[in-house]
Amino acid sequence: MTISTDLAYADRLDAQDDLGHFRDRFMIAEDELIYMDGNSLGRLPMAATELATDMIHQQWGTRLIRSWNEGWFTAPERIGAKIAHLIGAHEDEVIVAESTSINLFKLVMAALRLQSGRAHILTDDLNFPSDLYILQGVIELLDKQHQLEIMPSADGVYGPVSALQARLSEQTALLTLSHTVFKSGYLYDMAALTAAAHDAGSLVLWDLSHSVGAVPVDLHAANADLAIGCTYKYLNGGPGAPAFLYVRRDLQEKLLNPLSGWMGQRDLFDFKLDYQPAPGLRRFLTGTPPMMSLALIEPGVELLLEAGIDKLRAKSLRQSNYLIQLWQRELEPLGFTLKTPREAQQRGSHVSLGHQEGLRIDLALINDMQVLPDFRAPDNIRLGITPLYTTYRDIYQTVLRLKAIVTERLYEKYSTDAPIVT
Known part of the structure; x- marks a missing residue:
């Protein structure tokens, strides 16, 4: 796509956008605010x-x-x-329950029990840190009988695919990765890595938090074993909304929920004193669901199904390509680096730009320019593209305002002390 750097060009792209009308289905309380953080918290349907x-x-x-x-x-x-229809799963393979971290804990514990005799857990340093915290906690809980190996990325952008494949062995119990990397937006080839892990006898658990609702996922085609994901990013489910988990059908009766609770009991209103897991995926429920926040996930999911994930992905790639070309023309000469893959098939739906003054630029963007991105240390300004409501005008204006912040040195008035939430 050859681009022009004027606003009229961005407006023409918006006029041609067959998904543009979905923006009207969301609350837009501040007309002048450009929201580029739907990859952290989606707008309110x-x-x-x-x-x-x-x-x-x-x-x-x-x-x-x-x-x-x-x-x-x-x-x-x-x-x-x-949600199953968005991630290539059967309807009875996905259930909404608790938080992403709790679901990860449940599935990791269940997987390690099934993989008794294997002590190796494999991941990378691009995985979301809270996933690593859960893995470390599981190892402590199991009396340090397992070893966690964290493979480093060579550049902090691309996943260490070859290194991960080389480390898989007959001792590997579980490979677990973020499908879309939270900092760089790098997108793993799920099918290839799952196949490599299965060749070694390992189970695979994918975190879909930065993929679901933005990137087509086909768990069946990849023969994936387990997955988790949140609902408050691209699914627009609301702050702190319950998460989901996926367990392939043939594994459901083999895995046990380590947090056995009332909602996962076979006949919960018999009030028997001995726990018997419910058949199927309901065994992975634990406590009574928070109905207010659970119910509010559904409208956002229905919007995505109505729009169609393939159309959303096509728009996302067009918009991220537009953003990358604007970066190259307007921002790269000012010291901004691209920290997201250029290759479309290896890119999720957010673009990360690095700058040595990244934090202070981010603060100026928020406080002076009415643009809401987010920041991830040490220097990543993340710009989330959410195709249901992000416009080409949003992207164009964001780039020009980033340019103004640097050329006019507006960031200099801000401290290097980060706020609590970045």
């Missing part, structure tokens, strides 16, 4: 505000406990089944 009102006044206020038999109890499976 208008349908979710209507559902929230109904949840409070009708389902909770009027129907009270009767609502458990009117859709609440089956919501984890119902919403999970819809």
Whole structure:
């Protein structure tokens, strides 16, 4: 795509966008604000505000406990089944439960139990740190009977594919990676790495948090074993919304939830004193779901299904390519580096730009330029492209405002002390 650097060109691209009308389905409270952080927290779907009102006044206020038999109890499976269509899974292989970290803990513990006799856990240093914290905690809990190996990326952008494949062995119990890397947006070849792990007898667990809703995922085609993911990024499910987990059908009866709880009990209203896991994926539920936040995931998922993940991916790639070309023309001469793969097939839906003054530039962008990105140490300014509502005008204006911050040295008034949330 050959680009022009004027605003009229961006507006022409927006006029030609057949997904552009979906932006009207989200709350846009500040017309002048450019939101480039949907890869951290998605915008609020208008349908979710209507559902929230109904949840409070009708389902909770009027129907009270009767609502458990009117859709609440089956919501984890119902919403999970819809997410399944976005990630290439059967409807009965995905369920919404607890948080991403808790789901990771449950599946890692279950996988290691199934892989008894193997002590090696393999990941990379591009994985989300909280995933590593869970792995480290599991090892402590299991009396340090397992070893975690973290393979380094050579450049902090691309995954160490060859090194990971070389380290797989008959001792590897589990390979676990982020499908889309949170800093650089690097996208792993799920099928190739899963096949390599299976050749070594290892299970594979994928974190889909930065993929689901933005990148086509086909868990079946990759023969993936396990996966987790959050719902508050590209799924637009709301802050702290419950996460989801995936377990391939043939593994469901072989794996046990280490957090055995009431919602995962076979006959939960028999109130038997001995735990018996429910059949299928419901065994991976633990506590009573938080119905308000759980229910509000559904409108965002339905918007994505309506738009179609392939169309969303095509737009995402066009927009990220547009952003990268603008970076090369306008920002690279000012010291900005591209910290995201140029290759479309290896790129998720956010673009990271590095700069030695990255933090202070980020603060100026937020406070002076009405652009909301996020920042990841040491120097990554992440620009999230969420095709349901990100416009080409948003991208164009973001690049010009980044340029102005540096050329006018607006960042110099800011401290290098990072805020709590970046």
